[in-house]
Amino acid sequence: MATEHVDAGAADTRGVQHPDASSVSAKGYEDPAVLESVRDVLQASVTDIARRLPEVAVRSWVLGPGNVLQLAARAGEDRWLRKRANVPFVGYPLTVGSRVLGVIAAFSPTELSDEATALLSGVADRVVVALELHGIGRQINLQDRAIAASSNGIIISDPHQPDDPIIYASPGFERMTGYPSAEIIGRNCRFLQGDDRDQEGVSELRAAVAESRGCRVVLRNYRKDGSLFYNELTLSPVTDREGDLINFIGIQSDVTARELIQQERDELLQRVENALAVRDQFISIASHELRTPLTAIKAHAQFVERKLRRDGNLDAAARLQLIDRQATQMGALISDLLDVSQIESGHLTYAMHELDLGPLLDQVVEETRAAQPNFVVEWEREHGPFPVRADEVRIRQVATNLVSNAIKYSSSESRLRITLRRVGDQAELSVRDWGIGIPADQQSRIFNRYFRAGNATESGLSGPGLGLHISHTIIDAHGGRLWFESEVGAGSTFYFTLPIASS
Numbered sequence: 001m002a003t004e005h006v007d008a009g010a011a012d013t014r015g016v017q018h019p020d021a022s023s024v025s026a027k028g029y030e031d032p033a034v035l036e037s038v039r040d041v042l043q044a045s046v047t048d049i050a051r052r053l054p055e056v057a058v059r060s061w062v063l064g065p066g067n068v069l070q071l072a073a074r075a076g077e078d079r080w081l082r083k084r085a086n087v088p089f090v091g092y093p094l095t096v097g098s099r100v101l102g103v104i105a106a107f108s109p110t111e112l113s114d115e116a117t118a119l120l121s122g123v124a125d126r127v128v129v130a131l132e133l134h135g136i137g138r139q140i141n142l143q144d145r146a147i148a149a150s151s152n153g154i155i156i157s158d159p160h161q162p163d164d165p166i167i168y169a170s171p172g173f174e175r176m177t178g179y180p181s182a183e184i185i186g187r188n189c190r191f192l193q194g195d196d197r198d199q200e201g202v203s204e205l206r207a208a209v210a211e212s213r214g215c216r217v218v219l220r221n222y223r224k225d226g227s228l229f230y231n232e233l234t235l236s237p238v239t240d241r242e243g244d245l246i247n248f249i250g251i252q253s254d255v256t257a258r259e260l261i262q263q264e265r266d267e268l269l270q271r272v273e274n275a276l277a278v279r280d281q282f283i284s285i286a287s288h289e290l291r292t293p294l295t296a297i298k299a300h301a302q303f304v305e306r307k308l309r310r311d312g313n314l315d316a317a318a319r320l321q322l323i324d325r326q327a328t329q330m331g332a333l334i335s336d337l338l339d340v341s342q343i344e345s346g347h348l349t350y351a352m353h354e355l356d357l358g359p360l361l362d363q364v365v366e367e368t369r370a371a372q373p374n375f376v377v378e379w380e381r382e383h384g385p386f387p388v389r390a391d392e393v394r395i396r397q398v399a400t401n402l403v404s405n406a407i408k409y410s411s412s413e414s415r416l417r418i419t420l421r422r423v424g425d426q427a428e429l430s431v432r433d434w435g436i437g438i439p440a441d442q443q444s445r446i447f448n449r450y451f452r453a454g455n456a457t458e459s460g461l462s463g464p465g466l467g468l469h470i471s472h473t474i475i476d477a478h479g480g481r482l483w484f485e486s487e488v489g490a491g492s493t494f495y496f497t498l499p500i501a502s503s
């Protein structure tokens with residue numbers, strides 16, 4: 001290497017920018033442990049040169065973060081250096097594997113002799129061998145290969161330079177974005193956002209960079225060919241031993257496939273939610289509209305029935321009674337549909353107040369006996385009030401539902417038993433029938449919406465399968481429990497509990 005002249009004043013001992021950054025394909029070496037080993041080897045070498053060439057000042061720099069050369073070792077008298085403008089020097093790059101680690105240089109007050117340059121060159125070679133012996137070359141090569149093989153992109157930026165430019169981009173980043181590293185070194189990474197700057201992730205990044213902290217965001221970024229990809233960026237600050245920020249490292253993963261699936265799922269969910277809202281609205285409107293004519297049909301049927309009965313036309317009166325009963329059933333079905341749609345949309349509301357379950361159930365039993373004179377309705381009720389906080393209409397609805405199911409699914413025996421008792425701090429109602437029972441393999445689905453047990457359908461007993469679903473929801477909302485015991489051919493007992501209200 002020929003002797004060069006430099007302005008020794010520029011050779012700032014606190015570190016200098018590499019004289020020709022573009023000719024150095026190296027990346028600054030950041031691992032402090034490796035840097036420490038490198039410094040030890042270099043110090044021994046420069047001391048050796050200074051001992052053999054007493055007139056020269058010897059220095060060695062290593063490439064630190066951001067391709068900035070940092071002074072790593074020095075030896076020899078160098079006070080004269082500051083006073084001189086043009087100083088003859090000779091320098092050798094320290095290359096380990098494919099990577100330039102630093103430089104070793106000797107400055108001389110006089111022109112350097114050939115022997116001196118030969119000595120320096122030999123020492124530089126020995127330094128490289130020594131570094132390799134320390135395993136640094138192997139370590140660097142391994143790390144380089146690991147980084148090169150990674151499908152993630154790795155970016156290092158230098159926040160001490162204006163606009164936090166990229167100082168290193170890994171091969172993975174080049175593959176992910178299509179930008180060769182030479183095209184992007186020196187630029188801020190925001191160029192990947194194109195015009196798509198109004199992103200939540202970008203604001204979060206801006207804040208993280210300003211506060212020198214890490215963050216993880218997903219960004220819409222654009223490859224060199226303009227195509228969109230979703231970039232999951234993990235940003236981490238790198239600090240020195242004093243905790244001061246040196247660099248930012250960004251690890252990028254292309255999560256486009258994951259994001260697109262998520263978006264598709266969200267869109268689908270939105271479509272389903274819209275369809276359900278339309279359905280609920282339809283049921284709600286249809287129910288209200290159907291109820292109005294039904295009320296008129298019932299009122300007129302009852303009026304005409306009474307008249308026919310008075311006139312002695314019993315056959316026609318019986319037919320009108322049938323119309324009235326069918327209209328009542330239709331009304332119940334409409335109510336159930338409305339209830340279910342309100343449950344689905346979360347709009348089923350409860351008017352809660354304190355009430356006594358005893359008299360409420362007395363009424364239900366009385367009405368059942370009046371409506372079903374052929375049925376034996378056993379009513380066993382413990383003494384004492386059963387105060388609960390409940391929506392009276394809804395609890396009556398549940399009790400009536402359980403009783404009418406018991407009647408509906410009774411087989412030959414026209415009997416049912418209703419009991420009300422206290423169990424701890426709960427009021428417990430049970431309704432027992434001796435009917436067809438529920439097959440064991442279907443019991444777990446009995447409270448599902450629209451579910452009907454196989455033997456109920458086979459027996460020709462119609463129904464939409466909504467009553468138990470609604471009852472279960474109502475009791476749940478009251479903080480109670482609804483359950484049953486059943487055996488095919490032996491009958492079922494349905495129970496519900498409600499917490500006794502503390503007065």
Ligand SMILES: Cc1cc2nc3c(=O)[nH]c(=O)nc-3n(C[C@H](O)[C@H](O)[C@H](O)COP(=O)(O)O)c2cc1C
Pocket residue numbers: 155156157164188189190192193202203205206209219221231233235248249250252
């Ligand atoms: C190490 C590092 C890597 C970054 N990588 C990306 C990236 O891959 N994609 C991106 O859109 N922004 C990336 N950024 C963020 C931008 O450089 C910039 O900080 C962000 O757009 C917010 O700042 P601005 O409002 O000045 O643009 C990275 C930032 C740092 C420090």
